[in-house]
Amino acid sequence: MKALQLLDVGQVALLEIPVPDIKADELLIRTGATTICTSDLNDIRENPFDIAFPITMGHEGAGTVVQVGSLVQGFSIGDRVATHPVHPCGSCAACRRGWGHLCTAMEHFAINRPGTFAEYYPVRHDRARHIPDDIPFTAAALAEPISVCLEALAQACVPAQGTLLILGDGPFGVLMARLEASASSNISPVKTVLAGWQDFRLAFARDAVTLNTYGVRDPYVMLRAEADELGYDAVILAVGSAAAVRLGLSLLRPRGRFVVFSALPGETPVDLFRVHLDELAIVGACSDEDRFDDAVARLGDAELRMEELITHTFPLARHEEALALAETGHDRALKVAFAFQAGL
Template sequence: MKALAFYGTRDLRMEERAIPVPAEDEILVRTRAATICTSDINDLKYNTFGLPVSTIMGHEGSGDVVSVGSKVQNIQPGDRVTAHPVMPCGKCDSCRRGLPHLCDDMTHLGLNKGGVFAEYFCIRADRVRKIPEGMDYALASLMEPVCVCLEAVERAAVQPGGNVLILGDGPFGILTAKLVQSRRPGCVVVTGRHDFRLKHATHAVGINEKAAPDIQEAILAASGGEGMDSAILCAGNAQAVNTAIQCLRARGTLAIFSVVSPMPDIDLFRVHVKELNLCGCCNDNDYLDQAIQLLADPALRLEEVITHRLPFAEWERAFHLAEFGKDEALKVTLTFD
């Protein structure tokens, strides 16, 4: 099979690999769609998670089941499935505490197990879901991104009628802006720097930071002066942390959904006097079934997040668009015949 393998920063290579053989609790999937994640771009730029050389990358994928391991039930060859890349060990301290998504010894597609940027991949059977009839493979490949965005919405304590601030107009920011609509919030504000992306945040007020003389004033004005109950940081911008803190109402919550660099100076006095809540969000605590339901909801228009679908052979163009096409692209999906 053909596969995209990591050989160092800025060094991704298409090469021939043997088709993997599923273990007794795994299935072999013929890839039909594999979507590029921001973390894939960051791994190629910085190798954030320490990928070993020759790792097959990619973790947002869907396809057709080819074969199943001896212990697999309820999944059979021919089923259309979408994958969740995180495979908890079930034995470590975090798993025993009911936090398998923060597993201390997890297996993860594209990090320490062959990923979905290949014509075939193997995954544990409990970490896939069948694709509903009528849903295409590209949209289904967004199951895991939707899952982690739901974790951010949950951690940010988004409530019906609550005002929500999303900082960052990248794919996760726009996807989160669409998903919060399922919570029936009050005002939703998305900040960013690209009009093309901001216009995809349907049902939200988009604020281009480059056009706003004072971003905090613009956010507060968009909320009618009320301020925000929840803020979700979807941009690795240190200044955005304090923008969120300044715009939160008393007892508001800021969920950190992005790596922030450099380390920000935080206004802890305001955190103190407003009794604000600061929390992290990473991976998700098993929102697979909910994610599938939301992907199938036409009112959320989640398919709009996928702006480009390119054949696997055009992977170099696809990665260039995903990294640099901020005025023309959001999610870029590789498709397989």
């Protein structure tokens, strides 16, 4: 089969490799679609997760079951499924506390098990969910990005009628804004403000207040005007920028929550005096696995129309073009997918 592999930092190659064997508790998926994530681009650039090369890339995927392990029940050949990259071990101290996504012995697509940028990929059966026939695979590939966004929103703990500021109009910022601001969302209604630099991206955040701060000398004033007198209840960092950390913390109300969603490697200066004085909370949100069912339900929510976020699809053979487009966001690209003929 064809697989897009990361051979070393900066070295991506489309190779012909054997179709992976599956274990007794796994399914083999014929890939229908798989989306490019910001973290795939980070992996190519700097390998922050210490991936052991070579590895088949990609972690956001959906497709058709073509082989079922001998111990698996509830799945049949031909089933259409969305998959989740996080494979918790189920027995370590973190798993025993119910924190599967923080498992210390985790397997994860494209980190230490084969990823989804291939014609076929294996998945453990508990990491797959059936999807309705009317959901295209391109949208179903968003199940995991939706899961992690739901986790970040949960970490924000915004009270009903409260105010939430999302800094960054990349695919995740837009996705969070859409989930939180949608009238069909079962999260308590809050005022959602999305700040970014590109009008075309902000336009995807239907129902949210959107503010373009590009070139604005003092974005604080512009963003502060949308919060109540005390400031925002929560700010989610959806852009990897130290300046955004400073800005976000300054916009919080006392006892507000700052959610670090974007990867910002290394040390970032933070005014801890403000944290002390105003009893601020700084919390992380990176991954998630137990919001998978909720995420799959959102895929079927017609009002959310998640498929609109997939702006471009490419065959795997055009990977250079697809990765470059995802990196630059040119041509009004938001989420870029690889689609496979066999899966459509």
